[in-house]
Each structure stands twice: as C-alpha cells, then as structure tokens.
Amino acid sequence: MKSKPTPPDPARSAIMRAVKSTNTRPEKVVRSLAHRLGFRFRLHRKALPGNPDLVFVSRRKVIFVNGCFWHGHDCKRGDRQPKANASYWSAKIAGNKARDVKAHAALAAAGWDVLTIWECETKEVEPLRARLADFLT
Incomplete structure (x- = not known):
C-alpha cells in the first residue's frame, strides 16, 4: 500500500513561486554591460536550444546567465546542499546540469x-566586462 506524499509547505511554495527564471539581477548586470560595450542582442530566444538569455544573432553567439545553486556551480553558493528534501534537489540540479x-x-x-556566465561572476564588474568584450569581438 502506497502512502500519500505529504503536502508541500505553503511558505516554501510561496518562496519557490517567487523565484524568477528571466530578468534576474545577474542577467540584468550582463545585459547592461553588453549594451554599454555597444553590442545589441535579443532576449530569451525560445527557438534556440536551451532558451539562451542573450542572443547575438549577427555574431552567432549566445550567453547563458546561470544561477549558481540552480545549475550546480562549484562556487560556495552553488556547492551547498539543501537539508530539506535533499534527494529531490540533488536530482533536480543534476537534471539541470544535464540539460x-x-x-x-x-x-x-x-x-x-x-558562453556561460555564473551568478557569482556578476559581482566583479571589470573582469566580467573584459570577458564579455573578448567573447563578443
């Protein structure tokens, strides 16, 4: 006999609903820098695999701005493991990485x-500006 799964915590559900996948702070930092460098782009092209955050059509270049936790980066923020529902989250993050x-x-x-830019890399503007310029020229 299977037991019913426990219903999700309403507070946790509200927090998860508030997490955005587009127009995030790190994404806006990258967009602002690219624009100030003189590059023009399109956003979130669904026709391309992975739905890249920034698409430079004439240059055939795309940029993904990934959250460290959600995509399993090896930095301090991305390397932490949730205590609640750990098996779900490890599978979720592994699936994101595979995707x-x-x-x-x-x-x-x-x-x-x-080019993949991690959330933690958006904290230091000058190295990010140089990396963007190198990638886009």
Missing part, C-alpha cells in the same frame, strides 16, 4: 558560440 550540457552541444553543432 545545460545537451543545449550547449546542440547550439555548438548548429554553429553558435556559447
């Missing part, structure tokens, strides 16, 4: 150059 690898491979196979 990212698949999207990057599909984009590369289609002739696109891909």
Whole structure:
C-alpha cells in the first residue's frame, strides 16, 4: 500500500513561486554591460536550444546567465546542499546540469558560440566586462 506524499509547505511554495527564471539581477548586470560595450542582442530566444538569455544573432553567439545553486556551480553558493528534501534537489540540479550540457552541444553543432556566465561572476564588474568584450569581438 502506497502512502500519500505529504503536502508541500505553503511558505516554501510561496518562496519557490517567487523565484524568477528571466530578468534576474545577474542577467540584468550582463545585459547592461553588453549594451554599454555597444553590442545589441535579443532576449530569451525560445527557438534556440536551451532558451539562451542573450542572443547575438549577427555574431552567432549566445550567453547563458546561470544561477549558481540552480545549475550546480562549484562556487560556495552553488556547492551547498539543501537539508530539506535533499534527494529531490540533488536530482533536480543534476537534471539541470544535464540539460545545460545537451543545449550547449546542440547550439555548438548548429554553429553558435556559447558562453556561460555564473551568478557569482556578476559581482566583479571589470573582469566580467573584459570577458564579455573578448567573447563578443
């Protein structure tokens, strides 16, 4: 006999609903820097694999701005493990990582150059500006 799963905590559900996937602070930092460098782009092209955050169509380049926790980065923020429902979160993050690898491979196979910028990298503006300029020129 299967037991019913426990209903989700309403407070936790409210927090998770508030998490955005587009127009995040790190994404806005990257967009602002790219724009100030003189590059123009399109946002969130659903027709491309992985739905890249910034798409530079004429240059055939895309940028993903990934949250460290959600995509399993190896920094301090991304490397932490949730205490509640740990098996769910480890599977969720592993799935996100696998999906990212698949999207990057599909984009590369289609002739696109891909850059991933992590949330933690948006804290230091000058190194990020140089990295963007190198990638886009």
